[in-house]
Amino acid sequence: DQQVKQNSPSLSVQEGRISILNCDYTNSMFDYFLWYKKYPAEGPTFLISISSIKDKNEDGRFTVFLNKSAKHLSLHIVPSQPGDSAVYFCAASEGNAGNMLTFGGGTRLMVKP
Amino acid sequence: DTGVSQDPRHKITKRGQNVTFRCDPISEHNRLYWYRQTLGQGPEFLTYFQNEAQLEKSRLLSDRFSAERPKGSFSTLEIQRTEQGDSAMYLCASSLRTAWDEQFFGPGTRLTVL
Numbered sequence: 085d086q087q088v089k090q091n092s093p094s095l096s097v098q099e100g101r102i103s104i105l106n107c108d109y110t111n112s113m114f115d116y117f118l119w120y121k122k123y124p125a126e127g128p129t130f131l132i133s134i135s136s137i138k139d140k141n142e143d144g145r146f147t148v149f150l151n152k153s154a155k156h157l158s159l160h161i162v163p164s165q166p167g168d169s170a171v172y173f174c175a176a177s178e179g180n181a182g183n184m185l186t187f188g189g190g191t192r193l194m195v196k197p
Numbered sequence: 198d199t200g201v202s203q204d205p206r207h208k209i210t211k212r213g214q215n216v217t218f219r220c221d222p223i224s225e226h227n228r229l230y231w232y233r234q235t236l237g238q239g240p241e242f243l244t245y246f247q248n249e250a251q252l253e254k255s256r257l258l259s260d261r262f263s264a265e266r267p268k269g270s271f272s273t274l275e276i277q278r279t280e281q282g283d284s285a286m287y288l289c290a291s292s293l294r295t296a297w298d299e300q301f302f303g304p305g306t307r308l309t310v311l
Contacts, residue, residue, distance in 0.1 A: 088239075120302075127201070127288055127302030128240065173239050183228070183292060183300065184253055187239030 087111045088176050090188035098196055103161040105191050107174030110155065114176040118185065119148060119159045122171045131172075132159070164195045199223055201303035203289050209309045210279055217275045218306045222291030229272050230290040230300060231264055233257065240288055246272060279310045 089108045097103045105119075115136035120128035134141040134148045134157070141148050147160045161168055174188040202221045210216050222229050227248055232240035243262070244254045248269035258264075261279075266272040276283055286307050290300040 090239075093237075125304065127290070127304050129302070130299045133299075175239075183295075183298070184230075184242045184245060185232075185240070185300065186242065187232075189237065189239050 085110075086189070087114075088174055088186050088188040090172075090174055090191050092191050093189070094192040094194070096194045096196065097164050099166055100163045103159075103164045103168065103193055103195065105159040105161075105172050105174075105193065107157045107159075107188050108155060109157075109176050111176070111178070111186070112155070113178045114186070115179045116177045116183075117148070117150060117157050118175045118177075119146075120173045120175060120187075121168075122173060122190070128173055161193075164193075166195050166197050169193055169195050201289055201291050201301050203287075203303040203306050205306055206304060207307050207309075209311065211311050212279060212281060214279055215275065215277045216279060216308060217273055218287055218289075218308075220272045220274070220289030220291075220303060222271070222289070223301055225293070226291035226301075227269070227294045228292040228298070228300075229266055230292075231272070231274055232288040232290065232302075234286040234288055234305070235284075243274075276308075279308075281310045284308055284310045 118133040119131040122128045150157045171190045175185040204219045230245040231243040234240040246266040261277045264274045286305040288305045290302045292298040292300045
C-alpha cells in the first residue's frame with residue numbers, strides 16, 4: 085500500500101514557465117516532507133523540505149506548499165529552466181522514525197527550451 | 198570529493214550467488230541508511246544505523262539480507278542466495294546526527310540477477 089503517491093509520472097513545461105509537481109500522502113503521522121531531485125546515474129539530491137507546522141517554504145525558485153487537511157503537497161518551480169529536467173521524488177517521514185523516508189514513485193520533469 | 202560513495206557501481210550475478218555492497222558515508226555522519234529502488238518506483242527504506250547500531254529494519258529486509266556497520270564508519274549490505282527479484286538499485290545515504298538532518302545519497306549499486 086503506497087503511503088506517498090505521485091500521480092503524474094511525467095510533466096513537460098516550457099522554459100520560463102511554472103512547473104507544479106504534486107504529491108499525496110495517506111499516513112496522518114507524517115510530519116516532515118521533502119523533495120529530492122534525481123539525474124540519471126546519480127543518487128537523489130535533496131531540494132527542499134517542509135515541516136507540518138508550516139504551510140509554505142521557499143528557497144529561491146523552489147517553493148513547497150503543504151495542505152495538511154487534504155494530505156497534499158506540491159512543489160513549484162518558477163521560472164523553470166532546462167537544467168531542472170530530472171525525476172523529482174516526494175518523500176515523507178514521521179517525527180520519531182529516525183528520519184526513515186517514505187518516497188513516492190517520482191515525476192519526470194522535462195523543461196523544453 | 199567527500200560525498201557518499203558506493204562500490205561497486207554495477208554488479209551482475211547469477212541466481213543463488215551471494216553479493217556484498219559497500220557504502221562509505223560522508224565523514225562525521227553518524228547515521229547511515231540503505232534503500233532499494235526498482236524500476237519506475239521511488240526508493241524504499243531497508244535499514245538504518247546510528248553509529249554502529251542497527252536501529253531499524255524494514256520488513257523488506259528478508260533473512261537473506263544482512264547489513265553491518267562494524268566501526269560506525271563504512272557499511273556493507275550482503276544478499277545471500279540472490280533471486281531475480283533482488284535486481285534493483287541499492288542506494289546508501291548518510292546524515293549528520295539528528296532525525297531532521299538532510300540525507301545525502303550515494304550514486305547507488307545496480308544489481309542484476311540473471
